[in-house]
Structure formats: C-alpha cells, structure tokens
Amino acid sequence: MENASTSEQAQRAADVQRAADVQRVADVQRVVISTHNSGKVREIDRVIREALAERSGRSDRSGRSDRSVAAESAGTGAARPARTFEFVTSGELGLPDPVEDGTTFEQNALLKARDAARRTGLPAIADDSGLIVDVLGMAPGILSARWSGRHGDDAANNALLLAQLVDIPDAARGARFRCAAALVVPAALAGTDADVEAVEVRDMEGRLLREPRGANGFGYDPLFVPNDQPDGASELTSAELTAEQKNAISHRGKALRALAARFSEILL
Template sequence: MADGEPRLVLATHNQGKLRELRELLRGQIPGLDVDTQVIDAAAAGAPDVPETGLTFAENSLLKARAVAEATGLVAVADDSGLAVDVLGGAPGIFSARWAGKHGDDEANLRLLLAQLADIAPEHRGAAFVCAASMVSPRLEAVEEGRLAGVLLTEPRGSGGFGYDPILQPDGMDRSCAELQPEEKNAISHRGQAFRALLPHLVAALR
C-alpha cells in the first residue's frame, strides 16, 4: 500500500472529532500515519448518512456501515451526545440538533441552559455518552463510553466543542472546555469508546 494512502475513514465532517481520533490513534497502530491515512468523510467522498436509529449504537453502526461500503476503507463512526438526568436522558441522540438546526452549538447550549435555569445544583447531573463503531470487510464492533458530571449555569472555557463548556466532570473543578486536549482525551466518553475500539482497529488494519 502506498505511503500516505488513506486506510481509515471517520464518518464525520466534524474536524474536532477527527483531531481527537487522530490523537487517540497516534503511535498506537504500527505503520499508520494518522495525519495522512486517517481521513474524514469529506476527504473520502463519502455521503452524509441520516441518523435514523433510536440509540447511539444504532446510529454509529448505520454510519460506519454506509461509509465502509461507499469507500472500501475501514470505517469508524461515533454517535454521541449529552444525557441530562432531569430530562430523562435528553437531549440524547438529538444533542446536535436540540435547538432545531444541526450543529448550532451556541443555540443548543443556550436552549438547554434556559430549560434548566431553575434546576438546583444538586439536580444538574448529566453525562456525555458515546458509542463508537468500526466496520471493515471482515469485522464489525461497537464500544461505548460515558463521562459523568454536572451542568454549569454558564459556559466556561474555549476548548472542545458541543456541550463541552457546560459539563464539569465529576471530581474536577473545570469544564470539559477548560481541559487541555490530552486531559480531555484521557477521561472523555469518546476517548473511552475509541480506546475500547482500538484492538478491533488493530485487527482490521493489519
């Protein structure tokens, strides 16, 4: 296989997720150049895949299967979101479009904070949840991760993306958006799910 030829495609157009996956994989798979051989859906010419599943795992697998079929590459996908205790697990699979427009982080944050404005600190428990899938011609796998914490009343920090500025992980005094990338990757829901997926990726990319 030619040097730099893509080997793994992440089924997303979200550059934040691509950066996180590259950092998680860096040095983990012998011979894999994460900066040139791990690409996103746009670079692979893969289609957008509707998230029609009812769970994070279903949506993740739908995307990975479709992108693997379209590109012929090993495909990785995740579906992740924020599950708020007092909202019965919502926004959940609707996290990225909670305010109505997919990917409008600021609107999603503001709407959620407004909905929780009268909720006391002791009842503001929430967790980031992630299901990560890998599909290759020989293998399929799904792994999950969870990062529990409490929701702040205002965004804090400029790192990360999505709801990172308002979730403060349990045992910490900073929001996810105030953590350094390596700190976040060490504890994040996505980091947990992708680390659990790593042995399957190693097997698929041999």
C-alpha cells in the same frame, strides 16, 4: 558506451524507486473517519493514533496533524514490517452524510460506519455521541447536535439547554456524555465471509453549570464539569481542559481506546 551505461543506471534507479513506491503504497491502509465535524475529527484522529502507537510500543503524543500512524503487526513468530494507517475523513472523500435514523447511539454509530465502508471499500470508524441530562430523562441524547433545531449550532443548543434547566438546583444538574464508537472492516480486508463490526460504548459523568466556561472543545463542553479532574485541578469544564487531558477522561477517548484494541486485532 558511457551513455549506455548511464542510461542503464538511470533505468535501474527508476525501477528501484518504482518498487519502493509500490511497497510504500501497499503498506499504507487508508481508514475513513465518518464525520464532517472538525472537532470530532481532531479528537478521533488523535486518540486512535495514540492508542495504536501505544499498542505497538511506540509513543506518539506529538500533536501531529498528518493523520497517519505506523503500527507494528501484533502476532507471534517472525516480525512483520510496521503498517501505516492513513486517516481520511468522509468530508475529504466527498461522501454525503447518511440519514441517522437509529434510536440509540450504537445504532447511529454503526449506521455511519457501515455507510462509509460500503461507499469506499475501506475500513471505517464512526461515533455517535451526546449529552444525557438526568432531569431530562435521556435528553438531549441522540438529538444533542440538533437540540435547538439547527444541526451543529453549539451556541443555540447550549442556550436552549440552559433555559430548560434554569430552575433546576445545582444538586440536581447531574449529566453524562455518552459515546458509541464503531468500526466496520469490509470482508475483503478482514479476510472473512462478512464485514467485521465492533462497537464500544463509554460514558463520562459530571454535572452542568449555569453559564459556559472555556474556549476549547465543542458542543456542550463549556457547560460540563467532569467528575474526573486532572491532577491538581478542580471544577474545570471540558472546554477548559487541554486536548490531552480531555482525551484521557472523556467518553469518546475511552470508547475509541477500546475500539483501537479491536482495530489492532482485525487489521494488524
């Protein structure tokens, strides 16, 4: 009798644990960050996670790297339990890079988000961003990551840009970073007849130096001095800012915070 009782208790405990596991999984919504760029992954993850936490009345500035966040459902009436979003990258899922054949930042961001959402059936976030230099028109623009001909070679891209601007006086070295951040939610998850899409575009104005400074960030950050500077600071490049300082003023931070509002409306 004692053995039977023990067995029943163990079975009940196992059933309870299984139910808890199912509920836990049901409450977790995976979201794909469509990029293989480790620098972008860190920025997108941190900004979206903090924005969702702030919108749900929480605070998350811990610098965690687990890429998950719990957010309260936003609606009126009876409170629903917090929903956890787990961010996973396209690289972690083994997704190939889509061909970026758009002619604008917005088109390329949507192209990448649509591709990731289609391949996975999950909500997808993507961004396309780059540097626009006044004296070069819209260049490097959507070609920023491969300006030197080698995709993602930051040192080569910076060196070529400096060579192109060598005769440009300081007063004419104005530039801006632009980011288009896109969200695509499959219709089945959004409860709609068609996929739901949103795009937000934001800029960060500044100017370019004649030599790089700073070890943070990536891309053209060591050459770019934002007009907006942290309190008590002046003339810091984007690569001299902390992650929190940069996210507060950057093109990507602004675009992603705006996108987080749409994210909350659709998925919470």
